[in-house]
Amino acid sequence: MSRGLYLLAPMISVTVALMTFIVIPFGAGGDITIFGARLGGLIVAPDLGVGVLWLLAVGSLGVYGIVLAGWSSNNKYSLLGGLRSSAQLISYELSMTLAVLGVLMASGSLNLEQVVARQGGQFWLGAIPQWNVVPQIIGCVVFVVAVFAETNRLPFDLAEAETELVAGYHVEYSSMKFAAFLMSEYMNMVTASALIVTLFFGGWTFPGMGRFSGWPLLVLSLLSFGIKLAFFLWLFVWVRWSLPRFRYDQLMRLGWKGLLPLATLNLVWVGVAMTMGWIR
Amino acid sequence: MGTAVFYLVAAVGVVSAIAAMAHRNPVVNVLSLVVTLFSIAVSYALLGAEFLAAAQILVYAGAILVLFLFVVMLLGAPAEPDAGESRPFQRTAGLALAALAAAGGAAVVAAIHAAAPAGALRGTAQALGVMLTGEYLFAFEFISVLLLAALVGALVLVKRKH
Amino acid sequence: MTVPTSNFVILAAILFAIGAAGVLLRRSGISILLGIELMLNAANLALVAFGRQHGQLDAQVFVFFVMAVAAAEVAVGLALLVAIFRKQQSIDVDRLNVMRW
Numbered sequence: 001m002s003r004g005l006y007l008l009a010p011m012i013s014v015t016v017a018l019m020t021f022i023v024i025p026f027g028a029g030g031d032i033t034i035f036g037a038r039l040g041g042l043i044v045a046p047d048l049g050v051g052v053l054w055l056l057a058v059g060s061l062g063v064y065g066i067v068l069a070g071w072s073s074n075n076k077y078s079l080l081g082g083l084r085s086s087a088q089l090i091s092y093e094l095s096m097t098l099a100v101l102g103v104l105m106a107s108g109s110l111n112l113e114q115v116v117a118r119q120g121g122q123f124w125l126g127a128i129p130q131w132n133v134v135p136q137i138i139g140c141v142v143f144v145v146a147v148f149a150e151t152n153r154l155p156f157d158l159a160e161a162e163t164e165l166v167a168g169y170h171v172e173y174s175s176m177k178f179a180a181f182l183m184s185e186y187m188n189m190v191t192a193s194a195l196i197v198t199l200f201f202g203g204w205t206f207p208g209m210g211r212f213s214g215w216p217l218l219v220l221s222l223l224s225f226g227i228k229l230a231f232f233l234w235l236f237v238w239v240r241w242s243l244p245r246f247r248y249d250q251l252m253r254l255g256w257k258g259l260l261p262l263a264t265l266n267l268v269w270v271g272v273a274m275t276m277g278w279i280r
Numbered sequence: 281m282g283t284a285v286f287y288l289v290a291a292v293g294v295v296s297a298i299a300a301m302a303h304r305n306p307v308v309n310v311l312s313l314v315v316t317l318f319s320i321a322v323s324y325a326l327l328g329a330e331f332l333a334a335a336q337i338l339v340y341a342g343a344i345l346v347l348f349l350f351v352v353m354l355l356g357a358p359a360e361p362d363a364g365e366s367r368p369f370q371r372t373a374g375l376a377l378a379a380l381a382a383a384g385g386a387a388v389v390a391a392i393h394a395a396a397p398a399g400a401l402r403g404t405a406q407a408l409g410v411m412l413t414g415e416y417l418f419a420f421e422f423i424s425v426l427l428l429a430a431l432v433g434a435l436v437l438v439k440r441k442h
Numbered sequence: 443m444t445v446p447t448s449n450f451v452i453l454a455a456i457l458f459a460i461g462a463a464g465v466l467l468r469r470s471g472i473s474i475l476l477g478i479e480l481m482l483n484a485a486n487l488a489l490v491a492f493g494r495q496h497g498q499l500d501a502q503v504f505v506f507f508v509m510a511v512a513a514a515e516v517a518v519g520l521a522l523l524v525a526i527f528r529k530q531q532s533i534d535v536d537r538l539n540v541m542r543w
Contacts, residue, residue, distance in 0.1 A: 324490055344513055430515075433521070
C-alpha cells in the first residue's frame with residue numbers, strides 16, 4: 001500500500017500546481033473577435049464565482065504531496081521533512097489569507113478579473129498607478145514572505161534543508177518522480193509570482209493602456225504581465241542566493257508573532273481607510 | 281449532465297468512505313476521507329452552494345485532515361492491533377445501528393417525495409456574507425470565541441508539564 | 443438538469459451510516475474522530491439539499507457554522523489523542539479504562 005502512496009505523492013504535487021493557475025487573468029482580450037466569439041479577457045476559467053477562494057483552497061492541497069512523500073519513503077529524513085512542511089504550510093497559510101483579504105476588501109470582489117480591473121487606468125497625483133501595493137504595502141510584504149514559505153523556497157526551505165535532512169521529503173525519489181517534485185515547485189513559483197502581480201501590482205494593466213485597443217492591447221498586456229512576472233521570478237532566485245536558511249523555531253516565530261499581527265494590522269488599516277474614504 | 285456527475289461523485293464518495301472507515305492503515309483512512317470530502321464538495325457545487333464547496337475544500341481537505349495526517353505521523357502511524365477478543369455482540373449491534381441510521385434516511389426520503397425546485401439557488405460568497413454579518417452576526421462572533429477557546433484548550437492539553 | 447433533492451439525502455444517509463458504523467466498530471481513536479467528521483459532513487450535505495428544496499440560504503449559513511465547530515472539535519480531539527498517546531503509548535480506546543492519574 002505504501003508503494004501506491006509513494007507513487008501518488010508526486011502526482012498530487014504536479015496536479016495541484018497545475019490546477020491553481022486557472023483563475024489568474026493574464027491579459028486583455030481587447031474585444032477581438034476570434035472564430036466568431038468575442039474575446040473578453042485572457043483567463044482560463046472566467047466564470048468561476050469563487051475566484052481567489054479556489055486558488056487558496058486548491059493551493060492548500062499541495063501539502064498532501066509533500067507529507068505523503070515524506071511518510072511513504074520510509075526514511076527518517078523524509079518523514080522529518082514532511083512533518084516540518086505540514087506545520088509550516090498551515091502556519092503561513094493564515095498570514096497569506098489575511099493579506100489577500102485586504103485586497104479583496106478594497107476590490108469588493110473575489111473575482112481576480114475585477115481585482116485587476118479596479119487597479120488599472122487611474123492614477124494618484126497623476127503619476128502613481130492605483131495598484132494595491134501603494135495603500136497596502138504591509139499586506140504586500142506579508143504576502144510575499146508568506147508565499148516564499150508556501151512554495152518552500154530558500155529562506156524557508158526547511159522541508160528539504162540539505163545540511164540537516166540530506167534532501168528532505170524527496171530524498172528517496174529519483175528520475176521522473178523527482179523531476180515531478182521539482183517541476184511542481186517551479187510551477188508554484190510561477191503561480192505565486194502571478195498572484196503577487198495580480199493582487200498587488202495591477203495584473204496585466206499598464207500605464208497608458210487607454211490609448212490602445214484590439215491586437216496591440218492584447219500583445220502589450222501580455223508583455224506587461226510577463227515583465228512583472230519575470231521580475232518576481234527573478235526576486236525568488238535572488239533571495240535564494242542572498243539569504244541564509246532560517247532555523248525552525250525562528251521560522252515559526254516569524255510566522256506567528258511577526259507576519260500574523262502585521263497581516264491583521266493591514267486588515268484594520270484597510271478597513272479604517274475605506275471607512276474614512278481615503279481609498280475607495 | 282448534472283445527474284451523471286452526481287452518480288459518479290456519489291459512487292466515488294461512498295467507496296472512499298468505506299475505505300476511510302474499514303482500512304487498517306490510518307494514513308489510507310485519512311486520504312480516503314479526503315476523497316469523500318471532495319465528492320461532498322462537488323455535491324455542494326451541484327446544489328448551487330459554490331461558496332460552501334470552496335470552503336469545504338479549504339477547511340476540511342486543506343486544514344482539518346492535514347491536522348489528522350500530522351497527528352498520525354506524530355504518533356508513528358500506529359496500526360490498529362488485531363482484534364484480541366472478538367466481540368460478536370458489539371459488532372452486530374454496531375452494524376445494526378448503522379443500518380438503522382441508513383433506514384431512517386431512506387424513510388425521510390420516502391416522506392418528502394418532492395421534485396427539485398425550478399428556481400436555482402446560488403450560495404455565492406456575497407449572499408452568505410450578507411447573512412453572516414447581518415442576521416447571524418451574533419452567532420458569527422460567537423464562533424470566533426469558540427475557536428479561540430478550542431485553541432487554548434488544545435494548547436493546554438498537549439503542553440508538557442515541567 | 444437539476445438533480446432531485448432525494449438523491450442527495452440518500453447519499454447523505456449512506457455516508458452517515460458508514461460513519462456511524464466506523465465510530466461504533468473501530469477501536470483506534472483517530473478512526474473514531476474520522477467517523478465523526480464523516481457523520482458531520484453527511485448531515486451538512488442533507489442540510490444544504492433541504493435548504494435548496496425550500497429556496498433558503500439559511501441552511502448554508504448553518505453548514506458554515508458546523509464547519510467551524512468541527513474545526514474546533516478536531517483541534518481539541520486530536521490534542522486529547524496526543525495527550526493519551528503520551529500517557530499510555532496507545533490510542534486504542536478499549537485500553538482507556540483509567541479515569542484518574
